[in-house]
Amino acid sequence: MKIFVALFSLFLITSCVQIKQTKPQSTPLYSYDVEQRIDSMGITLTTPPAPVANYVNATRAGNLVFLAGKGPRKADGTYITGKVPSEVSTEEAYMAARLSGIQLLNALKAEIGDLNKVEQIVEVLGMVNADPNYTDHPQVVNGCSDLLVEIFGDRGKHARAAVGMGSLPSNISTEIRMTVLVSE
Template sequence: MKHLLLVGLILLFACKSETSVQTSETPLYNYDIEQRIIELGITLPKLGQPVANYVHAVTTDNLVFLAGKGPKNIDGEYIKGKIGTDLTVEEGYEAAKMVGILQLAALKQEIGDLNKVVRIVKVLGMVNAEGDFTNHPEVINGYSDLMVAVFGERGKHARAAVGMGSLPRNIACEIEMIVEIQK
């Protein structure tokens, strides 16, 4: 009887995991992600090569791990300063949104078609702030809100929003992301 129950459970999980697999024939969205980006008034920038010994993204199986990026304005200059001292929370929110645009560009470069995104899985947001600053989530919301605006419910993700005493080149924030894609 135990063996029969075990076989039944194995078959149940095998059938369940088969039906949840996303294939390239399964439409994920009822709209075009790339058109949605245009509707939001976003132009994805061309990314240059990283300036050190790393890559913008690494794909393994159906997960894409995106390297941390800092915020750049439309002139290509980094947005710098500590949030709460040099920049307001609202400016930090916009900086985090700018990082989101760069990450979308890196993701598109890696996978070719943003309609293949099954979901945004995890975001790590690091905020350049003084020790007494406590509004890190409000800053990283700029990134998270952009992902939901683009991908809908599939843009909702697990997240950490933490403060850092400093970030490279005094950038306002740095954000990395993990994304599940359709195979």
């Protein structure tokens, strides 16, 4: 009987080890390489500048990454500035929101290392530096939302708010923050 129990225990242990070894590999989230797609769109990701105050570019809580608000920083380090639509047209502000989205991707890549780990863009808050009577905030923030869907497909679709602000820091035209679900 002792031999039977010992052999049965050995069988169970061996089975568990074999099951663990034959566990299937995780399936990639995308049928394409996200970072190659970004490159093919002519977008160059860079290291985000360090914050100038007492905050960080990203905070991670489990598999959620919360990104600080980012403005429309151009390649030369300057920003698109001005109120919409009196100083910046809706179309120009759309491009500003797209640039804000690229800055968010810079911060996200710096935090997680590989954008192929993005499971879902969860939420976007788009703020538009708008004149008091302006009402086309969603059309502006579409610049960021469209970019995210171009890159991540359905995983780029997100909950969103697009709101007008009386002013934004340094008179930037847009500031956008984002929450992202990532894999381990």
